[in-house]
Amino acid sequence: MRRLSARHSTSARPGRTALTREVFWFVVIGVASTVAQALLYWVLRHWSPPILANFASLLVVTVLNTEANRRLTFRGSTVRVHQAHLAAGGLFVLAYLVTSGALLLFRHYRPTASPAAETLVLAPSFALATVVRFTVLRMVVFRRRHR
Numbered sequence: 001m002r003r004l005s006a007r008h009s010t011s012a013r014p015g016r017t018a019l020t021r022e023v024f025w026f027v028v029i030g031v032a033s034t035v036a037q038a039l040l041y042w043v044l045r046h047w048s049p050p051i052l053a054n055f056a057s058l059l060v061v062t063v064l065n066t067e068a069n070r071r072l073t074f075r076g077s078t079v080r081v082h083q084a085h086l087a088a089g090g091l092f093v094l095a096y097l098v099t100s101g102a103l104l105l106f107r108h109y110r111p112t113a114s115p116a117a118e119t120l121v122l123a124p125s126f127a128l129a130t131v132v133r134f135t136v137l138r139m140v141v142f143r144r145r146h147r
Contacts, residue, residue, distance in 0.1 A: 022138065025073040029065060030130040037061040037126050038119050045115035050103050054122070055096060062092045065133075074142035087141040088133075095129035 037057050044053035066088040070081065102125040103118060110117065 022073050023134075026069065026134045029068045029073060030127070030134070033061050033065040033068075034123060034126045034130060036064075038123050041122060042115050042119045045118060050107060050118060051100055054099055054103055058092065058096055058099060062088055062095070069137060070142075074137065077142045079142055084141060087137075091129075091133050091136055094132065095126075098129055099125040 040057035040060060041053050044056055063085070066085055070084045099122055102121060106113065106118065106121045
């Protein structure tokens with residue numbers, strides 16, 4: 001009986017270990033991406049309208065985020081580079097809609113808000129988009145095929 005339970009717990013570990021590693025790297029990359037996007041938005045916002053600054057910052061960070069996740073979070077995946085970035089394009093559209101919606105709503109109620117205040121409002125939107133991104137990437141784009 002003891003051997004069976006030891007064998008069972010050993011066979012369960014690889015899946016948990018892979019998920020733990022994926023979550024760890026995704027959190028590290030997600031936090032770095034959120035900070036980078038907020039900083040890039042804040043810098044761009046000084047020279048461009050809010051929606052354009054959001055678009056540019058989100059585009060740059062999405063490309064970098066996708067590549068970092070492909071190499072670190074979901075390493076070993078058989079998904080090709082162009083497939084990963086194409087799928088991330090759909091997630092980009094969703095993230096842009098969510099973040100722009102939050103930004104437009106905030107600007108509606110606070111039309112004279114500073115770029116720093118806008119950035120503070122966008123940060124939770126970036127984080128929400130990151131959680132959705134992980135879920136979709138893990139379950140659809142980089143899902144592991146069982147043989």
